[in-house]
Amino acid sequence: MIEAKGLSRSFGGREVVHDVDFRVGPGEVVGFLGPNGAGKTTTIRMLLGLLRPDRGSADVSRPVGYLPEQFAGYDGMSVRGYLRFMARMKQPPSNEVDAAMARAGVADLARRPLARLSKGQRQRVGLAQALLGSPPAFVLDEPMQGLDPKQVVDARHVVQSLAHEGGAAVLLSTHVLAEAAAICDRVVVIVKGRVVAEERPGDAADLEARFLRLVGQAELA
Numbered sequence: 001m002i003e004a005k006g007l008s009r010s011f012g013g014r015e016v017v018h019d020v021d022f023r024v025g026p027g028e029v030v031g032f033l034g035p036n037g038a039g040k041t042t043t044i045r046m047l048l049g050l051l052r053p054d055r056g057s058a059d060v061s062r063p064v065g066y067l068p069e070q071f072a073g074y075d076g077m078s079v080r081g082y083l084r085f086m087a088r089m090k091q092p093p094s095n096e097v098d099a100a101m102a103r104a105g106v107a108d109l110a111r112r113p114l115a116r117l118s119k120g121q122r123q124r125v126g127l128a129q130a131l132l133g134s135p136p137a138f139v140l141d142e143p144m145q146g147l148d149p150k151q152v153v154d155a156r157h158v159v160q161s162l163a164h165e166g167g168a169a170v171l172l173s174t175h176v177l178a179e180a181a182a183i184c185d186r187v188v189v190i191v192k193g194r195v196v197a198e199e200r201p202g203d204a205a206d207l208e209a210r211f212l213r214l215v216g217q218a219e220l221a
């Protein structure tokens with residue numbers, strides 16, 4: 001379960017997240033949509049306990065598999081070395097490194113140094129890291145960015161299976177509305193720090209039309 005309860009946060013006197021409420025139940029994939037600067041990453045960081053809210057609270061099942069917007073890793077390590085290291089850090093330690101690599105499509109990169117991976121390959125290592133320990137909740141900040149079309153299709157299956165087969169609660173932010181339409185059970189739309197809609201995605205064209213209307217209205221307000 002992933003729940004935001006009235007989360008609010010200012011930076012330098014400017015409120016960038018205002019009273020954000022939503023809930024992602026077990027077995028659900030919820031898309032977190034909004035324009036650049038809307039407050040998605042800031043909300044996600046509060047959900048994870050990485051940033052203190054000014055008001056409100058978060059309730060998230062632990063452990064949580066987190067794919068950050070900018071996945072860092074440790075450049076000197078190999079893919080397997082890095083994932084083994086991360087697996088040992090989990091509470092409890094995970095012995096699912098090979099399974100996570102296979103699921104995220106990085107098994108053939110196991111011995112490559114992180115420093116020499118392409119952007120999309122790095123992103124997949126980030127996804128493998130989030131899968132370690134089969135957590136009950138996942139927060140994925142733009143998980144498909146940089147992936148080629150084949151990898152996007154594979155990653156969609158992985159994300160959906162986490163929820164629909166594994167029973168996890170999955171929150172993912174994305175700018176690709178076709179992505180959200182394809183895999184999300186629900187979408188939460190945030191504009192200028194406020195939730196402006198929470199609904200079923202519908203098809204891609206319909207979602208795009210509604211999204212543009214919501215953003216336009218909120219920007220006039």
Ligand SMILES: Nc1ncnc2c1ncn2[C@@H]1O[C@H](COP(=O)(O)OP(=O)(O)OP(=O)(O)O)[C@@H](O)[C@H]1O
Binds near residue numbers: 011037038039069
């Ligand atoms: N540490 C910080 N200090 C000051 N301002 C910040 C900080 N972090 C975020 N902001 C501001 O908060 C607002 C929301 O940023 P956030 O990163 O949450 O947006 P986002 O919805 O994730 O955008 P994107 O789609 O571009 O990733 C932006 O105006 C940003 O400049």
Ligand SMILES: [Mg+2]
Binds near residue numbers: 040041042
């Ligand atoms: Mg962001």
